[in-house]
Amino acid sequence: MNRIEPERIHRLNDRPLARGQYVLYWMQASQRAFWNPALEFSVDLANEHNLPVLVCFGLTPNYPEANLRHYAWMLEGLRETAQALHERDIGFVMRLGNPPDVALSLAQKAIAVVTDRGYLRHQRAWRQYLAQKAPCSVIEVEGDAVVPVETAYGRAAVSAAVLRRRIQPLIPRFLTPLQERAPRVRARFAEPTLDLTDPQKLYALLDVDRTVHPVDLPSGTKAARARLCSFLQKDLPLYAEWRSDPRRDVTSGLSPYLHFGQISPVEIAWEVSRANAPGASVFLEELIVRRELAINFVWYTPSYDRWEGLPQWAQETLHAHATDPRPALYSLEELESARTDDPIWNAAQSTLVRTGRLHNYLRMYWGKRLLVWTAHPKEALRIGLYLNNKYGLDGRDPNSYTGVGWCLGLHDRPFPERPIFGRVRAMTPEGFTRKYGTTVEKALL
Numbered sequence: 001m002n003r004i005e006p007e008r009i010h011r012l013n014d015r016p017l018a019r020g021q022y023v024l025y026w027m028q029a030s031q032r033a034f035w036n037p038a039l040e041f042s043v044d045l046a047n048e049h050n051l052p053v054l055v056c057f058g059l060t061p062n063y064p065e066a067n068l069r070h071y072a073w074m075l076e077g078l079r080e081t082a083q084a085l086h087e088r089d090i091g092f093v094m095r096l097g098n099p100p101d102v103a104l105s106l107a108q109k110a111i112a113v114v115t116d117r118g119y120l121r122h123q124r125a126w127r128q129y130l131a132q133k134a135p136c137s138v139i140e141v142e143g144d145a146v147v148p149v150e151t152a153y154g155r156a157a158v159s160a161a162v163l164r165r166r167i168q169p170l171i172p173r174f175l176t177p178l179q180e181r182a183p184r185v186r187a188r189f190a191e192p193t194l195d196l197t198d199p200q201k202l203y204a205l206l207d208v209d210r211t212v213h214p215v216d217l218p219s220g221t222k223a224a225r226a227r228l229c230s231f232l233q234k235d236l237p238l239y240a241e242w243r244s245d246p247r248r249d250v251t252s253g254l255s256p257y258l259h260f261g262q263i264s265p266v267e268i269a270w271e272v273s274r275a276n277a278p279g280a281s282v283f284l285e286e287l288i289v290r291r292e293l294a295i296n297f298v299w300y301t302p303s304y305d306r307w308e309g310l311p312q313w314a315q316e317t318l319h320a321h322a323t324d325p326r327p328a329l330y331s332l333e334e335l336e337s338a339r340t341d342d343p344i345w346n347a348a349q350s351t352l353v354r355t356g357r358l359h360n361y362l363r364m365y366w367g368k369r370l371l372v373w374t375a376h377p378k379e380a381l382r383i384g385l386y387l388n389n390k391y392g393l394d395g396r397d398p399n400s401y402t403g404v405g406w407c408l409g410l411h412d413r414p415f416p417e418r419p420i421f422g423r424v425r426a427m428t429p430e431g432f433t434r435k436y437g438t439t440v441e442k443a444l445l
């Protein structure tokens with residue numbers, strides 16, 4: 001039982017193991033059959049008790065802010081995961097319902113419930129609810145951060161520099177491969193389950209916005225690993241020099257796979273470290289320091305999706321400039337349909353709507369411009385989160401709240417004062433065009 005670092009393991013209640021027929025793994029954040037500490041912990045526990053492992057997934061018909069684009073992509077990935085679990089002799093059940101209630105119903109016959117860790121408010125509330133109600137031990141195993149959030153730092157880090165100092169010495173200890181172990185007892189369950197092979201039937205069960213169409217990007221662990229492999233061969237050597245240039249798409253494109261837990265960040269970091277390519281350390285800064293700064297932010301900041309989550313200095317300066325004249329005010333509808341007078345912004349917004357993706361540098365520009373076109377910075381935050389989470393395949397992630405928050409001063413330092421932005425770092429169309437010329441929007445459209 002010691003192949004998973006103890007810092008990843010959190011006991012959510014003090015109930016003992018019950019008498020039961022299986023170890024239940026309630027899968028929610030880490031939607032994968034490989035390099036998944038919660039799953040491997042379940043296998044080890046089951047082997048110790050000569051029991052099989054049953055994985056369950058609760059399909060909520062109305063996940064917060066999710067629409068057909070997100071569901072279609074997730075269900076495609078889960079279909080592969082269910083198949084991979086089956087090939088590993090591990091059971092898989094998916095049922096419609098409130099996820100912790102689905103887990104709770106199956107917990108009645110489990111010796112213990114193991115789950116993964118989610119960092120957002122509703123994910124934490126779900127786990128607490130289950131821990132209170134389950135008749136057995138509930139154990140959470142954190143597998144979607146390289147360094148577990150509370151080990152990395154015990155409070156909200158004000159900047160990347162603060163977290164970097166703490167996290168860097170810890171990385172080698174957590175950057176180790178996780179081998180799958182075979183279950184000793186083969187799963188043979190007759191539990192009723194939804195059929196993942198018929199997506200249209202599953203879509204019919206959902207109570208979501210269907211106007212945001214699914215995107216043409218393969219989902220699942222195999223696709224994530226293929227993308228990682230091609231990134232290592234082609235783009236990693238160019239990453240340090242070209243990652244900020246939206247005209248050369250040399251970034252990994254792994255954010256949706258990470259968001260749905262289809263690939264482990266430890267696996268990515270492990271492979272990148274082994275590749276020993278130029279650019280590896282720059283990439284690991286983004287994957288570990290920046291990504292885990294976002295995890296740190298949502299974990300320690302209860303108001304991570306609200307104005308109050310921004311640093312005090314940023315709130316004050318943006319508020320002081322809230323009445324500065326704006327060159328134009330656009331409604332949500334105009335913004336959503338990319339009808340501003342800025343062709344770069346329109347191209348970025350259209351790309352996000354069409355593909356569910358947006359290059360990091362463009363995303364920064366996209367978020368910053370909202371400040372200029374909304375009546376109050378609170379409105380910019382609200383609209384930024386709404387559009388990012390609605391259209392981004394990787395939206396509704398700790399990175400979403402941190403990325404949009406960064407546009408309003410989060411984790412950044414004050415800059416010389418200027419209209420509208422106050423002391424928050426500004427980005428302008430002139431600056432953008434000086435850097436990248438006028439070809440970006442043509443490349444995007």
Ligand SMILES: Cc1cc2nc3c(=O)[nH]c(=O)nc-3n(C[C@H](O)[C@H](O)[C@H](O)COP(=O)(O)OP(=O)(O)OC[C@H]3O[C@@H](n4cnc5c(N)ncnc54)[C@H](O)[C@@H]3O)c2cc1C
Pocket residue numbers: 243251252253254255256258259286287288290291294358359360361363364366367388392394395396397399400401402403404406407
């Ligand atoms: C306004 C705004 C909104 C954003 N919304 C999201 C979002 O909804 N979901 C999301 O995952 N990211 C978001 N980001 C962060 C960043 O833009 C994306 O993570 C990145 O563009 C994803 O592309 P990639 O996988 O090719 O990144 P790569 O450059 O290949 O980086 C690899 C991984 O490192 C992490 N990473 C890279 N850049 C950052 C960063 N600046 N901050 C935190 N982590 C980073 C991501 O997990 C990424 O997948 C946002 C940034 C901004 C400025």
